[in-house]
Amino acid sequence: MTRKIQDKIYKNMEEKVMWSKLTIDMKNHTVTKGEMDQDLNELGGRGLIAQYMIKNVPPKCDPLGSENRLVFCTTVFAGTKLTTAHRMSVGGKSPLTGGIKESNVGGLAAHQMADQGIKMIEVLNVAENKGLWMLHIDAEGVATLKDASQYKGVNNYEFVEKIKAEYGDEVATISIGSAGERLYKNASIQISEFKSGHPSRSAARGGIGAIMGSKGLKAIVIENPKEKFNLEYADEKKFTEVCLKLNKMVAAGAKNDPFSIIGTVATIEVTGANGALPADNFSGKLFSEYKEVGANKFMTNLASRGGKNKLACQPGCAVRCSNSYNDENGNYLTSGLEYETIALFGPNCHISDLDAIAKMDRLCDDMGVDTIETANAIAMCMETEKIQWGDSDAVIGLLNELKEGTEFGNLLGQGCEAVGKHLGSKRIPVVKHQSMSGYDPRNTKGTGITYATSPMGADHTCGLAMGRAFDDAGRSAQAYVSNKLQVAMCFADSMMCIFAFAHMVPGLPLLGELMAALYGGDSSFTRVSTMGVKTLLTERTYNKMAGMTAKDDRLPEFFYNERSIATGSKFDINDVELEVLFDF
Amino acid sequence: MIKVNKKEFEFQEGMTVAEALKLSGKGIDQMVIVVVDGLVLSKEDLNTRTVTDNKKISVLRMISGG
Numbered sequence: 033m034t035r036k037i038q039d040k041i042y043k044n045m046e047e048k049v050m051w052s053k054l055t056i057d058m059k060n061h062t063v064t065k066g067e068m069d070q071d072l073n074e075l076g077g078r079g080l081i082a083q084y085m086i087k088n089v090p091p092k093c094d095p096l097g098s099e100n101r102l103v104f105c106t107t108v109f110a111g112t113k114l115t116t117a118h119r120m121s122v123g124g125k126s127p128l129t130g131g132i133k134e135s136n137v138g139g140l141a142a143h144q145m146a147d148q149g150i151k152m153i154e155v156l157n158v159a160e161n162k163g164l165w166m167l168h169i170d171a172e173g174v175a176t177l178k179d180a181s182q183y184k185g186v187n188n189y190e191f192v193e194k195i196k197a198e199y200g201d202e203v204a205t206i207s208i209g210s211a212g213e214r215l216y217k218n219a220s221i222q223i224s225e226f227k228s229g230h231p232s233r234s235a236a237r238g239g240i241g242a243i244m245g246s247k248g249l250k251a252i253v254i255e256n257p258k259e260k261f262n263l264e265y266a267d268e269k270k271f272t273e274v275c276l277k278l279n280k281m282v283a284a285g286a287k288n289d290p291f292s293i294i295g296t297v298a299t300i301e302v303t304g305a306n307g308a309l310p311a312d313n314f315s316g317k318l319f320s321e322y323k324e325v326g327a328n329k330f331m332t333n334l335a336s337r338g339g340k341n342k343l344a345c346q347p348g349c350a351v352r353c354s355n356s357y358n359d360e361n362g363n364y365l366t367s368g369l370e371y372e373t374i375a376l377f378g379p380n381c382h383i384s385d386l387d388a389i390a391k392m393d394r395l396c397d398d399m400g401v402d403t404i405e406t407a408n409a410i411a412m413c414m415e416t417e418k419i420q421w422g423d424s425d426a427v428i429g430l431l432n433e434l435k436e437g438t439e440f441g442n443l444l445g446q447g448c449e450a451v452g453k454h455l456g457s458k459r460i461p462v463v464k465h466q467s468m469s470g471y472d473p474r475n476t477k478g479t480g481i482t483y484a485t486s487p488m489g490a491d492h493t494c495g496l497a498m499g500r501a502f503d504d505a506g507r508s509a510q511a512y513v514s515n516k517l518q519v520a521m522c523f524a525d526s527m528m529c530i531f532a533f534a535h536m537v538p539g540l541p542l543l544g545e546l547m548a549a550l551y552g553g554d555s556s557f558t559r560v561s562t563m564g565v566k567t568l569l570t571e572r573t574y575n576k577m578a579g580m581t582a583k584d585d586r587l588p589e590f591f592y593n594e595r596s597i598a599t600g601s602k603f604d605i606n607d608v609e610l611e612v613l614f615d616f
Numbered sequence: 617m618i619k620v621n622k623k624e625f626e627f628q629e630g631m632t633v634a635e636a637l638k639l640s641g642k643g644i645d646q647m648v649i650v651v652v653d654g655l656v657l658s659k660e661d662l663n664t665r666t667v668t669d670n671k672k673i674s675v676l677r678m679i680s681g682g
Binding site: 285288289290293294298299301302305306323326327328331332335498534535 | 621646647649651654655656658659674675676677678679
């Protein structure tokens with residue numbers, strides 16, 4: 033090797049650009065920018081959160097205490113042109129489940145983080161004196177913790193407007209509303225959407241917003257950097273070639289994807305007809321008016337009021353499932369009006385008024401609460417006759433109590449289980465203290481297995497097995513599907529949006545090649561699938577160390593005892609089958 | 617011509633959506649929704665709704681939950 037070539041190699045090594053991480057210490061109010069941890073550098077999203085948590089956060093710690101940490105990170109493929117690679121994961125020990133929590137979200141923030149060269153933001157400790165702070169990352173990449181006491185009690189929509197007025201329209205925001213400040217266990221973290229800037233994308237599940245509130249961190253504001261971070265590839269040419277194939281695959285799939293053509297609301301058309309759509313607090317009944325909250329009503333309202341669908345929540349998305357929903361007068365009401373919100377505030381509360389549901393969604397995003405947890409908590413109020421089934425005005429009233437922080441509002445903020453127990457309900461649809469998403473587990477049993485066994489608690493992102501719901505494939509097939517899907521979701525949530533991932537299934541081996549082209553090393557798909565298995569097992573280990581047992585991997589009794597009126601089905605997966613699910 | 621997703625078929629006067637789908641070989645199950653003129657057709661409507669010439673029928677498969 034000539035001296036000239038050797039010098040060039042050394043120069044390149046010196047110039048090698050590494051991802052950075054920001055460490056925010058809320059006790060001392062310091063911000064430190066350093067190199068990303070070597071052992072986490074090739075990870076991202078859910079996989080990164082799992083490894084970070086088991087290494088850094090004591091499983092038995094108080095979720096709202098100083099030992100818990102809040103972590104924001106980008107994905108394995110952040111900074112690349114892989115479609116939907118700019119999803120952001122937020123992690124910590126959940127105040128709701130008491131276990132590990134990773135909640136991922138679209139919006140602009142992860143893209144802006146990647147452009148800033150930041151892979152992870154870790155938030156340590158809690159402030160010793162009461163107060164609110166905001167992390168500001170300016171266009172030069174300088175990160176500063178600023179006093180945000182003027183924003184105390186300011187909810188997300190107003191907050192974003194004020195921030196945009198100060199820092200410009202290109203800013204990305206990560207914020208909590210009054211719910212996070214009040215440490216509600218259903219509090220979300222809201223992320224601003226690409227282009228519109230509305231704080232309508234939610235890292236919602238598990239009370240992750242309460243962790244942010246406990247640390248006194250109101251927001252993270254990220255400006256568009258003057259100089260964008262240049263990612264270093266092991267083999268950029270190969271990466272571009274494989275990435276293009278995968279992006280084309282997603283774009284082709286999206287052409288016939290109901291989420292792309294209509295939105296996630298299209299799911300109502302399927303679940304409403306087959307009994308998977310929950311009605312009247314998972315009663316097992318069919319909801320005869322489901323079409324009033326379905327795709328046609330949604331599309332008609334969009335068309336007649338100047339609303340839009342086919343919107344991308346993050347730059348470069350090929351699926352574009354988001355939407356902007358206007359009220360009766362054509363004024364913007366909410367965005368990202370999604371299936372889960374519609375299912376749980378709608379049929380599960382016996383409500384068939386899509387406009388009322390859109391108002392509920394707006395209220396939830398604004399104060400910063402999880403629509404799934406909140407709607408289930410409200411269904412508890414209906415189940416126990418505190419309010420009447422289908423009374424949308426009463427629901428709005430309760431949401432305003434939640435926003436105002438009245439005594440009952442504070443109870444609602446503790447989530448579905450707390451409300452159900454307080455009001456004496458015997459039918460509380462939770463697993464690991466977290467309420468179920470919009471699928472009745474008796475009528476999609478694979479999903480029920482996922483609800484029961486996922487380390488995240490009952491969740492809509494951990495492996496919905498809806499496609500196999502009515503296949504007469506027996507118990508083993510349902511368990512098999514849940515197992516495979518849970519592993520797949522672990523690596524998908526480490527890489528990209530699962531809606532785009534769904535179109536990549538025929539090209540899964542290419543993901544191994546993509547990793548090798550970016551990081552070097554093994555190009556086999558095993559590298560990817562191993563990440564999924566490792567993540568899942570790490571999360572389960574964390575929960576075990578936090579005190580969870582096999583009893584936490586079960587559905588509530590009423591799903592075993594009550595037949596679905598729609599189908600006659602019970603949840604009949606037995607304990608042994610659930611216990612061996614992860615014997616890989 | 618009738619278009620079912622990307623494929624084109626000869627139009628026949630009075631043909632129903634179900635007949636057009638049969639020609640295209642597209643199977644209908646509970647995970648599929650059928651969209652004509654931007655609206656979702658219920659399964660019951662497929663046998664009664666007739667299509668006009670040059671109509672596009674979209675058969676969309678739900679691949680994951682919302």
